[in-house]
Amino acid sequence: MKEFALLFRQPSFDYSNTPESEMKILQKKWMDWTGGIAAQGKLSGNGTRLALDGKVLKAGGVITDGPFVEIRERLGSFIVVKADSLEEATTLAHGCPVLDNGGSVEIRAIM
Amino acid sequence: MRNELKHLFQQEFSKMVAVISKLFGLQHIETAEDIVSETFLLATETWEAKGIPPNPTAWLYLVAKQKTAHHFRRNKIFDQKIKPALTTSQETAEAELNFSQENIKDSQLQMLFAVCNPAIASEAQIGLALRILCGFGIDEIAEAFLSNKEAINKRLFRAKEKLRMEKIKMELPPESEIAKRLDNVLHIIYLLFSEGYYSQTQNQVLQKDFCLEAMRLGLMLTEYEKTNLPKTNALIALMCFHASRFDARQTNEDTLVLYEQQNETLWDTALIHQGNYFLALSAQGNEISSYHLEAKIAAWHCIKEDTPEKWEDILQLYNQLLMVNYSPSVALNRTFALYKANGQREALAEAEKLKLENNHFYHLLLGELYKGIDNSKALLNLQKAYDLAKTQPEKQGIREKINQLS
Numbered sequence: 001m002k003e004f005a006l007l008f009r010q011p012s013f014d015y016s017n018t019p020e021s022e023m024k025i026l027q028k029k030w031m032d033w034t035g036g037i038a039a040q041g042k043l044s045g046n047g048t049r050l051a052l053d054g055k056v057l058k059a060g061g062v063i064t065d066g067p068f069v070e071i072r073e074r075l076g077s078f079i080v081v082k083a084d085s086l087e088e089a090t091t092l093a094h095g096c097p098v099l100d101n102g103g104s105v106e107i108r109a110i111m
Numbered sequence: 112m113r114n115e116l117k118h119l120f121q122q123e124f125s126k127m128v129a130v131i132s133k134l135f136g137l138q139h140i141e142t143a144e145d146i147v148s149e150t151f152l153l154a155t156e157t158w159e160a161k162g163i164p165p166n167p168t169a170w171l172y173l174v175a176k177q178k179t180a181h182h183f184r185r186n187k188i189f190d191q192k193i194k195p196a197l198t199t200s201q202e203t204a205e206a207e208l209n210f211s212q213e214n215i216k217d218s219q220l221q222m223l224f225a226v227c228n229p230a231i232a233s234e235a236q237i238g239l240a241l242r243i244l245c246g247f248g249i250d251e252i253a254e255a256f257l258s259n260k261e262a263i264n265k266r267l268f269r270a271k272e273k274l275r276m277e278k279i280k281m282e283l284p285p286e287s288e289i290a291k292r293l294d295n296v297l298h299i300i301y302l303l304f305s306e307g308y309y310s311q312t313q314n315q316v317l318q319k320d321f322c323l324e325a326m327r328l329g330l331m332l333t334e335y336e337k338t339n340l341p342k343t344n345a346l347i348a349l350m351c352f353h354a355s356r357f358d359a360r361q362t363n364e365d366t367l368v369l370y371e372q373q374n375e376t377l378w379d380t381a382l383i384h385q386g387n388y389f390l391a392l393s394a395q396g397n398e399i400s401s402y403h404l405e406a407k408i409a410a411w412h413c414i415k416e417d418t419p420e421k422w423e424d425i426l427q428l429y430n431q432l433l434m435v436n437y438s439p440s441v442a443l444n445r446t447f448a449l450y451k452a453n454g455q456r457e458a459l460a461e462a463e464k465l466k467l468e469n470n471h472f473y474h475l476l477l478g479e480l481y482k483g484i485d486n487s488k489a490l491l492n493l494q495k496a497y498d499l500a501k502t503q504p505e506k507q508g509i510r511e512k513i514n515q516l517s
Contacts (some may be wrong), residue, residue: 028427032453035430037463039442043434 001082003044004089008076008096019059029034029097037092039080046079076103080110112163119167120151121320124246127175129218129281130208135183137225138275140243146182150175171209179208219244220331220338221281227296230277233394236299237306242267245324253320278325289337297346297402298334300325304350306356321358326350345393345402351386352409355379357458376413383413404432422451445475455480471509472500478512490516 015023037043044080056064076098086109093105125149131143134244164170182455226239238256241247253263273279284292299419307321329347332338359377390406408428427444442465450458459480467473474496481489497509 015241028423031430035426035433035449036464037447038430038433038437038463039441039445039461040466041437041442043260074376 001042001084004081004083004086005108005109005110006081006089006096007077007106008074008098008103009106010098010101026097030101033095033097034079036095037079040092042082042092044082050075050077060067078108112158114149114254115163115167116155116158119154119171123168123171123244124151125222125244126215126219127171127210127224128243130215131175131179133214133218133221134208135179135278137281138139140271140274142182144243146178148176150178161469172208174189176208176210188420212444212471214329216334218281220231220335221283223331224292225274225279225281227247227292227299228274228277228279229292229295230268230279231273233299233302235266235273237302238263238266239270240299240303240328241321241324244328245321247320247324251317254314255306255310255317255368257311265320267274283337286337290340291330293340293343296338297329297342300488301346302350303328306354308353322350322354322357326354341396341398342400343404344389345400348386348389348393349402349406349409351382351389352406352413354381355386376411383507386410386413399431401432401436404428404435408432419452422448426452439465439470440472443467443470443472447476447479450480455484459484469499471496471501474499475509478516482516486516 002109015026017027027047034043053065081089081092083092086107089107089109093107096105114185127147127150128140132140135143154167154171158164162465214255223240223244226243227236231239240250241255242249243250249267253260253328256263275282282514283289304322304325306465307325308320310318310321326347329343329350333347355378358379361372363390386406386440387410390410393403393406408425411425411428414421415499426445426448428450430442433442433445446458446462446465449461455507459477462477462480474492478493478496480491481492493509493513493516497506497513500506
């Protein structure tokens with residue numbers, strides 16, 4: 001089996017105004033989805049998480065904070081899965097909660 | 112008297128072997144076992160003739176002391192090899208066996224770490240632990256492992272060879288190493304408990320004894336600050352919760368997944384309280400080990416009532432457990448929790464992805480999940496589960512489910 005990164009992109013990852021009850025539902029969705037991949041023995045490692053805040057370094061030493069509104073689809077987070085092929089890894093990405101909110105999952109083999 | 116002797120043997124064998132081995136070194140572990148066995152043999156003969164002395168333990172320790180001194184003098188090992196090496200303290204220079212409570216405790220803890228040295232294969236570690244730390248006989252160990260005496264003897268012999276070759280010492284690892292080495296010690300205790308709990312032997316008393324010994328070893332670790340860590344407490348909590356249902360699950364030979372038929376009046380409430388006590392202790396600190404997750408799940412299973420909160424929590428615990436530690440049985444249990452928390456159809460879709468074709472629990476679960484949605488598929492899976500099940504009680508349980516459905 002090879003390793004693939006599933007990169008989650010979403011127009012807006014700003015949850016600062018989301019009510020707690022909705023956050024709980026969202027968290028559950030993520031946990032159940034990741035748990036489903038883990039149940040197939042296809043989650044590699046512990047599941048890497050990215051924090052919501054970050055910095056961007058640009059040419060000329062310009063540093064900006066996230067969220068990166070200028071690129072409409074911001075990279076939210078990623079996990080690493082095990083699969084035999086790019087097609088199988090893509091199948092695993094189905095059901096990802098990011099898709100519910102108009103986001104996308106990019107599937108890339110790790111070389 | 113036979114029973115009392117057996118009980119004494121189980122209780123004192125491992126203490127005496129540990130103390131003797133500590134004084135003379137692990138390379139003499141077999142001699143230590145011989146001395147203790149001879150001591151018990153003499154006890155049997157003497158006590159049968161004269162009756163049990165008022166303080167049998169003191170009697171045993173005294174005889175063991177004499178025999179030890181005699182053995183090492185007779186073999187000149189003491190004078191030529193050990194005495195020159197024993198120059199550190201007056202106490203050891205006199206080579207007097209010290210059977211104080213304190214020294215017994217120290218010696219047993221050190222023995223636990225020595226036996227759980229990663230240089231020894233884990234299967235052999237369990238065997239050694241059962242023999243040296245828990246005082247089980249070769250016959251009993253052979254029965255538990257569904258093996259024969261010769262094979263177990265060979266396995267123990269190789270493990271002791273390894274102790275010698277690797278020059279493993281009876282001492283606690285340096286402080287910086289303890290946390291790392293403790294993981295292996297906890298793992299062996301966990302395996303020892305599982306050996307009893309999921310044992311395939313027919314001897315129920317033996318299974319229970321294995322579990323109790325594993326719990327005793329775990330408790331031993333709580334008496335030392337350095338090893339009394341949250342994960343240690345989590346492991347003990349886990350064992351308490353499981354052990355509380357020991358009697359109930361004997362009458363229900365069925366499955367890992369569906370424990371619902373258990374007669375909860377047979378649950379041991381004292382052990383559940385103990386489990387809760389250690390679970391609370393395990394919550395200190397930031398680390399969440401797999402023992403923490405398993406203990407929480409086991410705690411929920413000691414509450415019979417179904418609530419949405421219960422199954423949601425169990426599901427999330429299984430999700431986390433899978434991320435730390437994948438195993439097919441955890442995956443199956445997680446899918447069952449998903450069924451209870453998120454409903455049948457969602458669980459069915461997830462279950463279909465698992466593809467554990469040769470696992471009878473898998474087909475049993477599919478049989479359950481297809482029920483009412485596609486009964487012919489439910490039957491097909493139950494039939495597969497029936498064919499794959501290895502024991503008669505399991506087959507019978509599955510047969511009943513098939514009959515109910517058709």
